[in-house]
Amino acid sequence: MTEPVNVIYTSCAGLDVHQATVVACLLHGKLTSTRPKKELKTFETTQKGLSQLAEWLTGFDCQVVAMESIGGYWQPIWHVLEDRFPLILANPQRIKGIAGHKTDKVNARWIAGLLRVDLIPAGFIPSESIRELRDLTRTRKYLVADRNCKKNWVQKILQTAGIKLTTYIADIFGKSGRALLDMLVNGEVLTPATVEKVVFTSLKRKVPLIVEALNGFFNEHHRFMLDQQLKLIDVDEDTIAQYERRIDTYLEMYTAEVELLRSFPGIQKNATAIVLAEVGPDVVTFKDASHLFVDLKFSYKTLRGALRFSS
Template identity: 25%
Template sequence: MEDVIAKFKQSKLELIHPNAAGIDIGSASHFVAVPPDRDNKPVREFKSFTADLNGLADWLEACEIDTVAMESTGVYWIPLYELLESRGLTVYLVNARHVRNVSGRKSDVLDCQWLQQLMSFGLLSGAFRPKDEICALRAISRQRDMLIRYQARHVQHMQKALAQMNIQLANVISDIVGETGQKIVRAIITGERDGHILANLKSNRIRAGKDEIEKSLVGNWREEHLFALKQAMSLYDAYSERLTECDRQLETMLAALQVHKVEICQKKRRSNVKNAPKFDLRAHLIGMCGVDLTRIDGIEVTTAMKVLSEVGADMSRFKSAKQFASWLGLCPGTKISGGKVLSGASKRTANRAAQALRMAAVSLKSSQSALGAYYRRLCGRLDKAKAITATAHKLARLIYTMLTKGTEYVDKGQEYYEERYRQRVLHHLTVRARKLGFNLTPVPEAT
């Protein structure tokens, strides 16, 4: 501690970026501050129109600005960020939470001046933003996720219309928009009311018998509910068409990002993941990053797609796996005061990659793998939320190692993990017994 205090006393606040500017982002206008010696009016307001943004960039170049700090307000920062970056300026995207807790700054003018001062002394760090091609891939991937969410709402509308007619189809088959469910619902929409005929449309994979399905299809066929069912199915089909367009766009963009030669199957592969793209996504991802992330237990192809679309395959921005896990918000917190740990909870974040890894961790509940055994052991001694976060942290470190070193993941199985865990526990018990003056004696196995 004394060494840290001595270094702190020796350090001086130096001017790191003398040509820095600060920008307070708004929806209608942006306030920009430059060093006072660069212009007679060092703080100016620019509208958010494209012509005004070009004027803002011209003014910064006239003031010999090479570094810009701006707040990440909504999506309003994106056009200006891309424009300034295309002009050759170094742009730092700053989290507004990190700079707002200073008393006396309650106006846009003071905000941009404060950003400019902090950036000048190197007290701000920019947020991670991947390359342009990854940003484009991320936008299409998020658009696809949004369409899936909207489509799911219309599935709920179909279930509601059927329930109001007392058609209990959802209680005998697991998915009303599966192969059997769609055949039956579309037949109902076209006017079929005979339960025996509708039950004959079931697939051989459905466990429920024809008699049970026929019994569930007896209800009151009210016109208003049939109309709502028809509209919900039409909207479901409309979103299916938009999802097909997104899949084609994703396939084109991923094909442009291929850096490794991988044989891509042109035929549709059957996937156990619902709502997975209708092309060989796994082969495209291997060609993009050079390793197969789906070899990690719990990481499905859609999970790997979400992680790579948010971060990309280039991990050079993160110095270590710890820094990558910290950016994801999966590492323990360090809230300490007076030498006492107040909280070790991880920070709250809306990181989509972290959410995907948490979902992958939950799927390891029944996995007969080393990661599955690890997750179940954590659930035994921690609450479930902490166990999920810790397992997601481990998945993030594995992904970082695979992408940086180019090595494949090999699962050694649940038995290997349990034996190693047993050896660790036995070693610690032996050391503790020796400190207390005892020796551990193994119990002979029963014949």
């Protein structure tokens, strides 16, 4: 026997969010009503359109609004509505598991119906500062990955030109390696004497081997390709450094949380920023570990991938 469903809102709205428009469905009626009145309207996602949405919801004494966390489309809507209505950000994974879920504009009606009977668990919504930190750490992740792709391309250029520098230098983008790459780009004469001037520490003992490794068939085409990739890497390095300085200003807002995270073995500064951005400063927000994983299902891949590029 099916248990009765309790209606908890006399007026609530579900939003189906798109890039250019948002479809709003508002259900209103007595708590005892099984067939509430339905109001359906589409608004543009411009500031003017979202202000009209807020006024429209206010006109029906809307008690709560729910929407799905689709891409970043929900964020401007959240920004406009959060000071005027209680908001619920629904995890799409949880909603689509309920029979009857649609993916077209009828979705707004479906969300509103679920909300009216309290069947949409609220997702994790971090504070504005944490959302901004998350933007920074995720962008940094992609910048680091892009820079690493360019470094791999440099190694391919060297191998194509018969330059075996990686055989003797573990990091060809370190101080010594980069100096040698610049010599190749500048067309300098590579002799034991000139090479010894730009390498450091134990590499000085490998100078004869390094000179031999640089003796390939590096031509003008390879020189152009290498030069362009190194310039792009330099741009990436500068951009990453700017992002990291910006991230540091946000970490200063959460000194205690940062110190706690840094106390765990293997968690360095960049990883600390990633964990804080993805989970927030207080895990009490989540009922238990399983709820944390479900609510962060989409950012879990980001977290796992970002930790790979945290150094």
